[in-house]
Amino acid sequence: MAKDPEDRLSVGEVARRTGVAVSALHYYEQLGLISSERTGGNQRRYPRYMLRRISLILVAKRLGIPLADVQEVFSTLPLDTIPSARDWRRVSKQWHGQLEQKRREIERLERELTGCIGCGCLSMKSCRLLNVDDELGERGPGPQRLEPTT
Ligand code: FES
Numbered sequence: 001m002a003k004d005p006e007d008r009l010s011v012g013e014v015a016r017r018t019g020v021a022v023s024a025l026h027y028y029e030q031l032g033l034i035s036s037e038r039t040g041g042n043q044r045r046y047p048r049y050m051l052r053r054i055s056l057i058l059v060a061k062r063l064g065i066p067l068a069d070v071q072e073v074f075s076t077l078p079l080d081t082i083p084s085a086r087d088w089r090r091v092s093k094q095w096h097g098q099l100e101q102k103r104r105e106i107e108r109l110e111r112e113l114t115g116c117i118g119c120g121c122l123s124m125k126s127c128r129l130l131n132v133d134d135e136l137g138e139r140g141p142g143p144q145r146l147e148p149t150t
Pocket of ligand 1: 115116119120121122123126127128129130
């Protein structure tokens with residue numbers, strides 16, 4: 001952790017500088033996305049470089065990347081130093097892959113929606129927008145969620 005006490009920020013300062021609510025900062029800390037040290041008076045102090053991690057969380061949020069995915073990526077980053085440019089490239093490459101996958105899914109849904117416009121059948125059998133990836137349909141007609149008892 002940072003040695004210089006001047007390099008540590010209170011939770012209020014971090015909230016003000018990042019625009020993230022104090023409760024959200026506590027939640028991020030609970031998830032292990034950020035960390036703080038405690039003063040003698042048991043107050044949180046965040047190393048200044050936590051601002052960078054919080055910025056990454058905000059970027060992920062803006063991109064629609066779930067916190068669980070951020071957690072996964074952050075678990076590979078050192079918590080006690082600023083993420084390096086190399087770390088950032090690795091994170092951004094992973095997120096780029098996820099966004100690319102989302103983009104393809106949206107394009108597929110757009111194509112299916114085009115087929116549905118003007119149709120209106122809302123058929124559980126043939127409408128792929130209504131019944132996406134009908135895996136249970138392979139088991140036969142009718143409700144398929146209940147598992148058979150032995
Ligand atoms: S609404 Fe008819 S196929 Fe989707």
